[in-house]
Each structure stands twice: as C-alpha cells, then as structure tokens.
Amino acid sequence: MRTRLWVLPATTGTAVAFAALLWAHPDGLPIQAVDNVSQLAAALFGAAAAMMRARRSAGRLRTSWALTAAGAASWALGQAIWCYYELIAGISSPFPSLSDAGYLLFPVAAAVGMVVRPSRALTGRARARTGLDVLLVVISLFAVSWATVLGEVFHVHADSMLARAVSLAYPAADLAVLTVVVLVLSHADSGERARLAWLGASLASLAVADSGFAYLTATGRYHTGDLVDAGWVAGFLMLAFAAISDAPGNANNARGNLTPPSALLLPYVPSIAGIVAALCRLSLAPGDSVMVVTAAVMVCALVVRQAVVLLDNRSLMARISHQALHDVLTGLANRALFADRLDHALELHRRDMRPVAVILVDLDDFKAVNDTLGHPIGDDLLMRVGERLRAAVRRGDTVARLGGDEFAVLVEDDGDPLEIAERILGSLDNTIGIGEHSIPVGLSMGIARVAPEDSATTASEILRQADLAMYAAKRDGKGHVRVYADTLALGEAADLDRRSAFALDAGAGRIAMAFQPIFRADGTLHGYEALARWSYLGEAVSPGIFLPIASGLGYTTLVDETVLRHAVRDAAGWPDALVLSVNLDGKTLADPAFAGRLSAILADAPFEPRRLVVEVLESNLIEHDEPAMATLARLRSLGIGIAVDDFGAGYASLARLQVLQPDIVKIDRSLVQGQGDRPDGTALLRGITELARQLGATVIAEGVETQGHLSTAIAAGCDAMQGYLLGRPVLAEPVVSERLSATVDRASAM
Ligand code: C2E
Ligand code: CA
Ligand code: CA
DSSP: OOOOTTHHHHHHHHHHHHHHHHHHOOTTOOHHHHHHHHHHHHHHHHHHHHHHHHHHOOHHHHHHHHHHHHHHHHHHHHHHHHHIIIIISOSOOOSSOHHHHHHHHHHHHHHHHHHHSOOOOOOHHHHHHHHHHHHHHHHHHHHHHIIIIIHHHHHSOOSOHHHHHHHHHHHHHHHHHHHHHHHHHHHSOHHHHHHHHHHHHHHHHHHHHHHHHHHHHHTTOOOTTOTTHHHHHHHHHHHHHHHHHOOGGGOOOOOOOSOOHHHHHTTHHHHHHHHHHHHHHHHHOTTOHHHHHHHHHHHHHHHHHHHHHHHHHHHHHHHHHHHHHBOTTTOSBOHHHHHHHHHHHHHHHHHHOOOEEEEEEEETTHHHHHHHHOHHHHHHHHHHHHHHHHHHSOTTOEEEEEETTEEEEEEETTOOHHHHHHHHHHHTSSEEEETTEEEEOOEEEEEEEOOTTOOOOOHHHHHHHHHHHHHHHHHTTSSOEEEOOTHHHHHHHHHHHHHHHHHHHHHTTOOEEEEEEEEETTSOEEEEEEEEEEEETTEEEOHHHHHHHHHHHTOHHHHHHHHHHHHHHHHTTSOTTOEEEEEOOHHHHHOTTHHHHHHHHHHHTTOOGGGEEEEEEHHHHHHTHHHHHHHHHHHHHHTOEEEEEEETSSSOOHHHHHHHOOSEEEEOHHHHSOSTTOTHHHHHHHHHHHHHHHTTOEEEEOOOOSHHHHHHHHHTTOSEEOSTTTOOOEESSOOOOHHHHHHHHHHHHO
16 A cells, blocks of 8 residues: 555554543543544544545445435534534533434444445355345344443333434444444455445444444443543544545555455354343343344344355356466466367377368557556456357357467367358457547457378467567558468568668668658649658568567667658658648657757758648657657647647547647548448548547548548548558659549539
C-alpha cells in the first residue's frame, strides 16, 4: 500500500491514549467535556476523510464513500446536539432526543455504503449460498445480541413505545452493520479484503460501542466518560484511516472466481458465537422462547448450508480439474492440454496417416495495447480474440492459449489449415470494441503440417516449425499467414542480407520517395505527401517492413531527414500554393537538435515553412512525450503545420488531441472505408470530423479508394482527401492529373 505511513501509528496512538485517559480518569480533568468534544472531533475527522476519498473516487466506490461520509457527518451532528445539552445547557441529554436520530443514521448509511461497494457478481449456487450465509450471520448475531444487549433493552423501557423503539434501534442497526461487514469481507477477494479490513474494523468498533451504550443506557448505568466511549473515538479514527488508505491504486484486479478459503469458514465463526450465546442465555433463562426459536432456526440453516457446501465442493472439484487443463482468462485449452492433444493426433497420424496441422496465432502489437490502455483492457482483448478463434474453427479442432498473446489451433482430419487461417483473419480484420476503445487487431499466423509419409515428427518439432512460419509472417509485415517450408530457414539468412543492404543504402542516403496528391473537397489540388521508398534486389519493399528495420538499426531519424531533404528540394519548384506533407517519427521529434537541422534544410532549399506540414502518429508520440512536444512547439513557432496522422486507428484519444492542438487531423482509412457495412461508420466519421473542426483543425480523409468512400468523406464534411482513387503515390516527380481532379469534381457535385 502506498498509504502515508504516519497515519496508522498516529491514529492508533491517539485512540489508545484516549482509552487510557478514560480508564485513568485523572482527578480535576473535566472528563465530560474532554470525552464529548473528542468524540465530536473524531466523527468530524472521519467524515472529512471519507468525503475526501469520495471526491477522489469514481462510480460505486464514490457513492459508497459519500454515504459513509454523510453517515459520519450525521453522527457528528447528533454528537453536537448531545454536547449542547451536556456542556452548554448543562443538563443530561433527554432520551430519546434529536441526537439519537443523528446517531442512528450512521449505521444505516454505513451499511448501505458497504453494500454498494463494487464487488464480484455472484451467480447460481454461489448466490444461494450467500443467501444462506446472510441468514446464518443475521440469526447468529441476533442470538448474541439478544443474549447480551437486545434482550436486556427489550425488557426495560416498557413504559414508552418511542423510548423502547429507539433503544432497540441501536442494537438492531449495529446487528445490520455487523452482518454487512462480515458478508462483504467474506466475499471480497484478497486484495479487496485488505482494503476493507480497516473499514470493517472501524464499523465493528462503532457497533460494539453503540450496543454497549444502548445496554448501559437501558440499564441506567451509562455516564459520559465511560470506557465504551473510546470505541467511538477509535472507530472514527479507523474510519478515517480506512478512507485515506482506500486508494484505487491499492486495488487488485485478480480475477478471483474461486471463493477464497476463509470465505468458506467465515459464516461458521458467528454461528459458533451464536450457539454459545444461546446456550449461556438458555442456561440462565430456560424459558426464553425467543432464544429457543432462534437456536432452532440457526441449527436448520446450518444443516441446509452444509448440504449446499457439499454440492458446491463437488462442482468445485470439477472446476479445479478443468482449470488444470484450461487457460483461466480465455477458458481455452492451455499448453498442457494442447500438447496432450497434439501427441494424441500424432499418434493417430502414425497409425493411419490422419492429417495433422498446427496453426500458431500471434497478436500484432499486443504490447502497445497493454502499455497504452492497461492490462485489464489487454486481458479483455485476449478474451475476445479467444472467442473469435473458437468461432472460426470447426467443431473438433482444439483452440489453445499457449501464453501471453500466443494462441494455437490443432487441425485434425482433413481440415484445411489455410482455409481456417483465412477464416480467422476474416473474423478479425477490423477492430474489436472494448468499452470506449476500438482496438485494431492484427494477427500473424504460422502453419506447420505433418506430411503423410512423415512418421517421425514430434510435437515439439511441429510447434517449432509453426513458430518459424509465424515469425516469417511477422517479417512479411504482420497480419500475414505463412506455411512452414524448409526454405523458411533460408529466409532468415535472406533477411540478414536485406538488413545489411538497407543499412548501406540508408547510410548513403539512397532512400527514394514517392508523392501522393491530396485534394480539397472542391476538387482543387492541395498538396502532396512525401512517402519513403526503398527497394531490394529490384523489388519495392514496403515501408511497413523497412521502417522497422531502420528502427532496429537506429536509422529512423536518418530516413526521416533524407526524405525531408529530398522532398523539400523537389517541392521548392512547385507552384506557390501547394503544400508539402512529410511523415516524422516520434524518435525524430524527440531529438533536441532536429528542429535546428530542419530550419537549415528549409533555408537551403529555400522553402517557406508555412508550406510544410509534418505528420505525426499520436500513438508514436506517447513514448517520446516531453522532448517531442518541445520540438513540435518549436516547429509550430516557425510556422510549420502539425498534422495528426492515422487518427482513429486505435489509440486515438480526444484528450491527447486537445493537448496537441494540431492544424490538421488525418482520419485513418479504416474509418473512411467503414467497418464492413456498419451504418454507424458514417456517423462515427462525421462525429470525428466535427470534433476535429471544433478544435480548429482541417480534416483530411485518408484511404479514399472508391467513389463511395469519396462521397462518404465529402458528406461527413472532410476538408480534403487522399487515396488511390484520387492518385497513388508516384515516385519522385509529382504528376497533377486532370482526370483525378475531375473525379473529385463529380463526387463533390453529388
Ligand atoms: P501513412 O502516413 O498513413 O501514409 C499513407 C499510406 O497509405 C501510404 O502507404 C500510402 O501508399 C497508403 N495509401 C494511400 N492511399 C491509399 C488508399 O487509397 N488505400 C490504401 N489501402 N492505402 C493507401 P506506405 O507508403 O506504405 O506508407 C506506410 C506508412 O509508412 C505511412 O503511412 C507512414 O506512416 C510511414 N512512412 C512512410 N514514409 C515515411 C517517412 O519518410 N518517415 C516516417 N517516419 N514514416 C514514413
Ligand atoms: Ca502520413
Ligand atoms: Ca496516414
């Protein structure tokens, strides 16, 4: 826990000192004033701490703490009235009085507050058992209370109904609070339990003090300064400590579906106390019919509960054996079960040559999801991917999660692994929506099959082959499927050659570029985006491949600057109105010397800074935050435009957009092209467009490939567009095509 360390010793010390003071009761001390005012102060402190915690929490936790704070404040009010009677009016407080209303509201508010705390949802038999537990705890506590306080209080005050009701209300409310505390504690998972322990202890201390007070008052023995008063001070101090330490950071997101062992025992503790209380009471007053009935009900509830627990244990055993072979998160087979099934399949293959294949599936960029959106979202994503995998395979195929973001499918009989792989890709080609996030999911897959004549392949060999194929697929630029072949091993060597060739070329500035036109909605040419190009052995290599190579070599900034230098030189010869857009990596922007070099490049050409736009990926800025933001600020002061690239592709957040204040927002092609036939795709595009424009940015739609995309983008209010329909990237010299601008004209006239 990251709680401030001084709080615990300070509160404990104060509580102990106060109890000692009441105990010692030194002569000459105005004990009545000290006691009353201390209680008032402790309650106010508790209320303030709970309020502070409520303000810093959200959702149900906030409501819970707000209720607790209100309850403590109400108690403080009651105490203030009490103080008025005893200290100012100088009379002993009448009973019942308004102060009782204030006192009594506290246990009610605290119990409700405890119940509304976010907790695990219970289902089926667990709910039935919890119901029985509630019953048991209530009866047991009732028995204890009846034997001690409740019974006693019930028999006095026979004179006034109101007085009897109020004095009964104290132990009854305490009973309710204690029940809630026991139940919430017993069903919380371990992390939540640690957070709740102090709150529980505080409410228990207050309840005991309260009942003690009710008992002493009923029997006419209470006087201000009695030791029970220490229970209140200690209780409210603990409440304050609980509030201070109940920070969300102390939460634990353990996915505890199994009931913690202590929860199985907990209901028995009050039961034993209840039985002991019943026995004591009945030995003193054998005719107490309330106690006889209570004891009978308690025994029945215990028997029924025992039966339910037995049934529960049976299904628990089944669940445990299931868990040993299944992944807890996704419910898919785990590595052990997968290996077992694979062994078995290979056995059958050896006997009657039944085909066997393994598909290894790996999520692309899963780490980025975990890092930017957090592990709970990452877990959700894995679960959703698991569901989709299961939906994409045939009935008999085994789907397993081997660990991390790696899944595997075992294809037996005559299933075609490639077809299954395509189906998996098809089921995941867009994004998965989790809460407010829409996360792009890319999968890379490697397939290994066992040849019919091959009878020697082992499980580990076939897994290794699938793994190799999977890495080859990743090298192909992610989102690919590769089938293992012996030549793949050669591919790795080729990869090394390609890497060194790139290093040579990039070092010598041999990075080419292409220009892709950007058109305004009215059909006029707005400018060009420069895109890096590189080819190896006469074939163009996609930037999706050579940029990661460059990054691995530490050449990212070099590539960016090479493109920038070439592009600016070309663009210096363009008509004045045309804008040049270049892509810059976050690493480049994080280089503190970059802005200076950029100014020099612009001065050399010469090229006016206001005609230059730099495009940055928002996701890419996160890693290089502070220095990159400083560079952007400098570029902005030079008059250079800032564009956020691929907005809406995944990690887009409005908060970041507001911080960046870009001049241009380029909307990712996944949004422009729509998610399949989803009708809300357009609405989303329009929403984002409007929002960006409200921030004062110009909006460019990317990936306009068809007339449909074009009219969608125009209808959504985009200011400009870019895409294959309007013009593909063309190596070096830009070409303005009459035909393409005519296309835009037609579309905008629609
Ligand atoms: P980007 O900045 O989003 O660039 C647009 C990409 O979309 C380009 O791919 C372009 O060829 C492609 N594209 C254009 N119109 C269409 C269309 O209608 N449909 C489809 N499907 N695609 C279209 P490219 O050239 O492969 O570049 C990929 C990415 O590489 C770029 O995405 C950019 O993020 C990065 N990149 C390119 N050049 C540089 C550079 O010099 N420096 C840095 N840091 N990154 C660069
Ligand atoms: Ca771009
Ligand atoms: Ca883009």
